[in-house]
Amino acid sequence: MSAFRSGWKRAAGMSGGLLLLLALAGAVTGSARASGLAAGMVLGIVDLVGLGLRLPLWAKLNQRAATMSMNLRFLSRLALVGVYFYALRRFTQVNVFWTLAGLFVPHALYLVGAVWQQRGKGVNG
């Protein structure tokens, strides 16, 4: 669990830095792709931080409470993503396909970081 805690924080930090760079690039160059990627990363970071904070709590709950919490969080996240994408399409010029890709960048960074941390170790760490 401690590896997970440090992993998601590191991935969120790196994503935050990358997000700032992309937002700056989007603002300077007017690139709809860079802005779209940055817009997606905002939601991705929110999701990663939410998961990072909640997963240790869910691990302490019983099976039924944990699955119900996960499901309700998933539905609320689904509504949030729907509203977010609607607002982006309605009020901005960003490329929403790149927003979709940006959503997963923080998670991909976490995965790469986790694999990097495990290099040279066996399956039992």
Add this chain to the structure above:
Amino acid sequence: MNFSLTAFQWPPFMTGLISMAVVLAFGLLAVRRVTAGVPSGMQSLMETMVETFQDLVGQMAPPALAPDLTLLSLTLFLLLVVANLIGLLPLPGIGTRWLHSPTAFLSIPAGLAVAMFILIQWAGIKYKGFGGWVYGWVMKPFPVVGLVVNALEQLVMPVSLAFRLFGNILAGELVLRMTTHAPQGIAGVLTVIGVGTLWLVFSLVISMIQALIFTILTVAYMSIQASSEH
């Protein structure tokens, strides 16, 4: 393509059938010339998977439910792995530009989730009796009010199962097609090689993880439903 629930479409139906055929062929190949002695490669792979799922299900499900649930979960997992991975192949589809995963169309995950929801309720009725199942729905944790809480909990299950699988697989496919679509210039080719390859690896992992999550959640829901506390 229309990825929603609105109409019957041939592409996901066909790729769904192909996925089922692949799983069936794998199962038949694994049990062909089955032996109690030194197993062949396919038999060994199937035995390893069955044992893995026996352990996995055994840790969650009540002992009476575990044998049935092991076979269901293994079959479901294999079907979903094939169905999720099929859309990552660089092949033209039937009536479509690319071969899409059947799970990238909402109708297929929704159909699977509804089937699992019925099985979950069946597990409750089988292991608690019809009266116990109704009592669990209406009276737990509080009389009558429990019905509202349980209805919310139970109805959220198939919705979250379906949308979690559909959203992840569709998003994976869309981003893969986007990052590998008609590269222009050196930067485009480098994007395809760098980002496209990275995303393909990520999608491979996501496809496996989503198949496992769908399966494990179904096992967890059935185990919860069959337990006497619920």
